[in-house]
Amino acid sequence: MAKQYTEDLISGLKKDLRDKEERDDNAVERIKNGFIRFKTCKFDKCPKYFQELAEGQHPKFLVFACSDSRVSPSHVLDFQPGEAFMVRNIANLVPPFDQLRYTGVGAAIEYAVSSLQVENILVIGHSRCGGIERLMSFPENGSAPFDFIDDWMKIALPAKLKIKAEHSCLSSEEQNALCEREAVNLSLVNLLSYPYVQKAVADQTLALRGGYYDFVKGSFELWQLNTELSPPIIIP
């Protein structure tokens, strides 16, 4: 009986290994085919373009988009190689300027604005964002904390508080949808806390834009953050 058990165990482990190898092979095959298609259908068809691109990139956009597999801006807005310096993170958030905590995002903004001198920063939110859903429902849903996700999503806390205060009568789904957009606006405002962004906006060489991709309805919203100085009030 023990012998049978051992044999079953070994054959089970061998099967797991075969399954894993098959999964690995399928995964590798998938990306290999994807690369070959890109090379034959795009790269080899425009050699001069890619040669110039290899010498240096001059994107006009810095894009912040969610890591969600459904919202790649290269699909949704057809960004081609060389057009957009793209940061993707959970819930497409831009934290405020903080040299200790958020060096990753800071590095991307510093590079894009100071070195690449992009002309636009576009922050794109989207429907049914898992990060926003987590923010809006935690800790009321009683789930255990996610160490890193919850810490990251705290950046969007002001957006959550605003939506909960102003739209408490709406369903959670409706509140989440509003928070997804509000978080984009919060990110646009946070961008202005970076000195080089501030300077470029003041010099009018940089535009800050917000976007929202709704893959349920199949729609896209686009807006812009403007800053203006009202005429002074003269106090004699």
Add this chain to the structure above:
Amino acid sequence: MLSLLISQCQTISSNTSISLLRSLPSPMAILPPTSLSGHPLSSSSSLSPLKTPTILGFRLKFRETQETRFSLFTSFKSNPAFGLMASKEPVAVGPTTKCGNSKMETEVGVENGCATFDEMKHRFLSFKKWKFMENLEHFQNLANGQAPKFMVIACADSRVCPSTVLGFQPGEAFIVRNVANMVPPCESGPSETNAALEFAVNSLQVENILVIGHSRCGGIRALMSMQDEANSSSFIQNWVLVGKTARLNTKSAAHNLSFDDQCRHCEKESVNCSLLNLLTYPWIEEKVKKGALSLHGGYYDFIDCTFEKWTLDYEGSSLEESDKFALRNQSLWC
């Protein structure tokens, strides 16, 4: 008083035909319209997920862009004491929000003010027509939940988008992009990269993590060019220090090579360091040990368009005794 306005909200959608929405005036000040026009690669209907991928000759028509001056809508002056004050009016944003300031609308010269918006509108409508509507059922299923098999960590460089280079279609890959495609180790504390790792591995339960480096990476170049101490006011220098082990390894293994070749060596070394950093997360190591998660490295060379790919061989590595790791299934696609 400085106020912030959220303006010019457009909703882009189509009915049965692609209809062009009337452009709203842009209050952008003196800035030539950002042109995305006439892009040689623009073809929106390639690589449909459910069809044999072809490049259609579909070319978007773009308006001629002209050097245009926009009239300033206020007497905005650059102010060294540029500061923000919250607008007194609540800033409401939604699909039906109109421009917040009607005075702004009438004063602005229209010209080609919305060239950027128009470009994006055209592209989105093309995506909707040629991909979304053509595969409606697939997108409806995706809207209910994503189940990607891959998590990809790639550089933010505009030339190396994994959706383009490896043809990942909507739903296939959870993608993180940062400067120099770095993965910080667990002990460095919370960051945007490990928040994404936590989500992908523990919630989405991806089966593969692929870290992709690339040629002529500006971030790696900055890492290799640095003095030993980072300039504390530079975000870039402080961030790329995540790759300091890769720099040390490169300096020791490739010191006799040219600086460019050292950078190239470091680009690949950094990918391997990131793979090892992935294993510092206990919940990742556990899954790798069980065989539920595979860690892959990749290197995209856009000079000669080749892609190298390898997989971390966890069982074959002696990671407890040293940092020596084994690789398997190495291949070069060209």
